[in-house]
Amino acid sequence: MHSTSSATRNAPPLLLPSPARLTELGHAACDYVQRATGLDLDHSEESLAFADHYLRQVRSGDPLKPEVQLLVAAAIGVYLGETLLGRFGGRWLAIPAEPAATAEDGTPVLDSIDDPTGWRVELEAAPLICDPLLWARQALRSDPDTSEEDGGGGLSAPPSLWEALQAIMARLPPVSEEYYYSLTGRFETVSYIVEILASLRAAEEEKDSDNAANPQ
Numbered sequence: 001m002h003s004t005s006s007a008t009r010n011a012p013p014l015l016l017p018s019p020a021r022l023t024e025l026g027h028a029a030c031d032y033v034q035r036a037t038g039l040d041l042d043h044s045e046e047s048l049a050f051a052d053h054y055l056r057q058v059r060s061g062d063p064l065k066p067e068v069q070l071l072v073a074a075a076i077g078v079y080l081g082e083t084l085l086g087r088f089g090g091r092w093l094a095i096p097a098e099p100a101a102t103a104e105d106g107t108p109v110l111d112s113i114d115d116p117t118g119w120r121v122e123l124e125a126a127p128l129i130c131d132p133l134l135w136a137r138q139a140l141r142s143d144p145d146t147s148e149e150d151g152g153g154g155l156s157a158p159p160s161l162w163e164a165l166q167a168i169m170a171r172l173p174p175v176s177e178e179y180y181y182s183l184t185g186r187f188e189t190v191s192y193i194v195e196i197l198a199s200l201r202a203a204e205e206e207k208d209s210d211n212a213a214n215p216q
Contacts, residue, residue: 014093015093015094015095015096015113016091016092016093016094016113017092017093017094017113017114017116017119018113018114021113021114021116022078022082022092025074025075025077025078025079025116026075026078026079026082028071028075029041029051029075029076029078029079030079032054032072032075032076033050033051033054036054036057036058037050037053037054037057039053039054041079043079043082043083043086044083045083045087045184045187047083048080048083048182048183048184048187049184051076051079051080051183052139052182052183052184054076055076055139055140055182055183058072058140059140059141059142069137069140070137072140073133073136073137073140074116074133074136076136076139076140076183077116077119077132077133077134077135077136077137078116078119078132078133080132080135080136080183080186080187081119081121081130081132081133083187084121084123084130084132084187084190085121085123087125087187087191088123088124088125088126088190088194089123089124089125090121090122090123090124090125091121091122091124092119092120092121092122093119093120093121093122093129094113094115094118094119094120095118095119095120096118116133117133119133120156123190123194125194125198126157126193126194126195126197126198126201127157127158127161127197127201128155128156128157128190128193128194128197129155129156129157130154130155130156130190131154131155132154132186134148134154135154135181135183135186136183138181139181139182139183139186144181155190155193157193157197160204161197161200161201161204164200165193165196165197165200168196169193169196172192
C-alpha cells in the first residue's frame with residue numbers, strides 16, 4: 001500500500017490552462033496586430049516591437065470598454081507568454097484563485113483553467129515563473145496599475161535565489177517607464193534574469209556539492 005504525506009494530500013492540484021483557450025487568444029493577438037498595423041506576428045523576439053506598436057496605438061486612441069481591454073490584454077499576454085516559452089522552454093500553469101481549494105470545493109479550481117488572470121509561465125531554462133498577462137494589462141494602460149502586483153512585479157523565483165537576484169537587479173541602470181512596461185522590455189529583462197538565475201543556481205549546486213564532499 002502506498003502512503004501519502006499530509007503535505008502532498010493538501011497541496012493544490014497542478015493545473016494547466018485550457019489549450020483551446022490559449023490557442024484562441026494567441027490567434028486573436030495576431031489578428032488584432034495585423035488588422036491595426038498591417039504587421040504580422042511570428043513569435044520572434046523582434047515581433048514584440050510590433051505588438052508594442054499596436055499597444056501604443058490602442059493607448060493613444062479612444063478608451064476601450066473594460067471587457068474589451070481585458071480581452072485584448074489576455075490575447076497580447078498569451079502571445080508574450082508563448083514567445084517566452086519559444087525562447088526558454090517551459091509550460092503554462094493555472095493558479096487557482098483560492099490556492100487552498102480542492103477540486104471537491106467547486107469552481108475556484110475549475111475556473112482557473114479558463115481564467116487568464118491566473119495563468120503563469122514557468123520557464124525551463126531557469127527556476128522562474130512569469131506573469132505575462134499582468135505585464136500585458138499594464139502595457140495596455142497609459143497609467144499602469146501596479147496595485148495587482150505582488151512583491152516580485154510578476155516574477156517568482158526560489159527563495160534561496162531571490163535575495164541575491166534582487167541585489168543584482170538593483171544595480172542595473174534605470175530605464176524609461178515606457179521601456180520598462182513594454183513587451184520588449186519585459187522580454188529582455190526576463191532574458192537577463194534567466195542568465196543570472198542560471199549562474200546563481202550553478203553556484204548554489206556547486207556549494208552544496210562541496211559541502212557534501214567535505215562535511216564539517
